[in-house]
Amino acid sequence: MDTIASLFSFITTPVSWVIVQFHKVYGALFGDDSGWAWGLSIVSLVVLIRICLIPLFVKQIKSTRNMQVLQPKMKAIQERYKNDKQRQSEEMMKLYKETGTNPLSSCLPILAQSPFFFALYHVLSSIASGKKIGAINQDLLDSARQAHIFGAPLAAKFTDSVEKVTSLDASLTDVRIVTAIMIVLMSASQFFTQRQLMTKNVDLTVKTPYMQQQKMLMYIFPVIFAVMGINFPVGVLVYWLTTNVWTMGQQMYVINQNPTPGSKAQDAYLQRVLKSVTSHGEVRGRTRRKMVKAIVAKGSDRNDIERKFITGLGKLGLAAQEDGTVAKSETATADAEGSQAHKRQQPKRQTKAKRQTTGHTTAGAKDTESAAAGSKTSLEKQDAPQDSKPKSAGKPASGSSRQAKSGQRKGPQRPKHPSKK
Template identity: 85%
Template sequence: MDTIASFFSFITTPVSWVIVQFHSLYGAVFGPDTGWAWGLSIVSLVVLIRICLIPLFVKQIKSTRNMQVLQPKMKAIQERYKNDKQRQSEEMMKLYKETGTNPLSSCLPILAQSPFFFALYHVLSSIASGKTIGVINQSLLDSARQAHIFGAPLAAKFMDSSDKVASLNASLTDVRIVTAIMIVLMSASQFYTQRQLMTKNVDLTVKTPYMQQQKMLMYIFPVIFAVTGVNFPVGVLVYWLTTNVWTMGQQMYVINQNPTPGSKAQDQYLQRLLKSITSQGQVRSRRKRTIVQAIVAKGPDRNDNERRFVTGLAKAGLAAQADGTVAKSDTATVEAEAGGAARRQQPKRQTKAQRQAAAGHSPADKPAPGKPSLEKDEPQDSTSKPSGKSAAGSARQAKPGQRKGQQRPKHPSKK
């Protein structure tokens, strides 16, 4: 860990400076040596970092959605060039370039946040060891060592010995209870965030290996947090719990306001949008007009959720326009009602006996098994011409070795 800490030592000074600035603010309210002052300083550091990472988070969302859309094409390339790995890689890179997708964009927020995490870990480890670091001098160091969050010192760990915990003026029981609760909350928030993404914000019409990978990560990440969390100081657990809660709230906002096309969340959003438009008779916000405009531009390429949205507008007597607005349209209402009536008037599936009865052949007309038909024994008048159904029946009855149906007249030379 010392190698990693030294590698990220260039950022420990800025991180410690930010913590000290927030501590001076909260210390004036709660007292400089309280756990509230130092704990809220760490929470504020997380909020500040995550606000700065919002542009990267937007890129992550776009990259994740593009990867979901490209999964069928990527699978086709893998099957086509499964024996030529070099050509497979070239075609993959070509596909990424054409669509403007960067597979690493989904990892950017984590990669950008990792230096701050290791810097904070190094700062808290130095506080636990009684060493000054960055802009934290001896007086601030003593204040941080006296700060407790629900009885647990900021620098204490779940695996610490009782002697080390006693040196921080705390009991081992308090430290383990507080750290255990934080680890459980941290793992649960991570699991809920990933599960929310998989169940609501994934296009269910596309079944790809990417979805299986995300499902595996949904269970793997909480386990990783639970196993590694026992070696984190309380201050670092506060950091990770805060960032997981932020991610969960941020994910909920994105799912509710900008869901993935074809997902369950999009269906719920479009139903809310339809209710709002039909009640108000117009699209009020610019963002909603942009969404309606995108649905209109898709035309026949709309998914099932978008088709239901357009049909709902038509039943309300409204038609979506190319600029994202809606206009009253009686034609759309008539077409929607006609389409619904056509679907309702589809005939039911008939049984074989019903089809035979409709064709004029009753099951009672068929000869019983083992009983010869009486129609064959009746003499036929050669001068009379069969008419109607009898003619059609005689045409269907073929001699042995002869094709069924009406026969073509022979050529005069073959008579």
């Protein structure tokens, strides 16, 4: 780790200078040797870096969404040219160029943070070793070594020996408790950030290997952070925990304000827009109008969530316009009512008492019909003329119940009319 950190030594001076400037401000409030002064200086460094990285974060979001959309096409290219790797690479690059997608954009924020991370690690390691570095002179070095956060020195690590922790005027138990809590919080924030991305901001209609990879990373990244965290100084843990919390909050804001089409977040967002339109009769906010404008532009390519939103506007007698606003429309109302009329109506479930009453009534009606049919049959038998020729007693009658002819009922048959003999 020291070898890797030394590669970023060119940036240790700017990083140490920024920390010193923030320390002057917080030192005036909490004291120069206070752990809060040095800890908040590190937090402020993270906030400053992340603000500068917001444009890269926007590119990361766009690249991630484009990669999700392109997954089915990429899979088709891989299947089509599975025996020609060169042609496969050419078609992939052509697809990226046509859609304006850069696969590396999703890694830009992490890559951009790496120099600052390793530079801060190098600065804190030098403080632990008692060496001056960058803008930190001897006085600031002594102050930083005396700074403690909840009893743990900024330069102490979970794996440090008792002798090293004692030289920093601290207890090994305090150091391990503080570092363990920070490692757990760091891993939990990383897990929650990835989980809300997978459960809320992913197009559920597209099932691709990319989603499975992201799901695996959701469990792998926290484990990696936990293993690496035991070798990080407390100051670096403060840095990494702060950047994880920042990422979580920033992603939560993006999910709520600019969700991925087809995701649960988009459904919740459009429901909020529909509720606002119901209350105010218009689409409020430039971001919301931009979202409605994009939905109108899709036309027949809208997903089910967007169609539901358009139908909801129609029930209110409104229609979405090309500029993202809404206007009254009788046609939209008629279309919404027509779609409701075509829906299958489910019969209402009757109560038990009503079902029993209906059953008794039906059974009574059937008994009455059976009795009427029986009396009618009796009258017909009485009116039918009897056969004048008696049957022989010694011979069994043809068509008896033991050997019924095909197409006739078993059992005794009605006598034929004399004219049909």
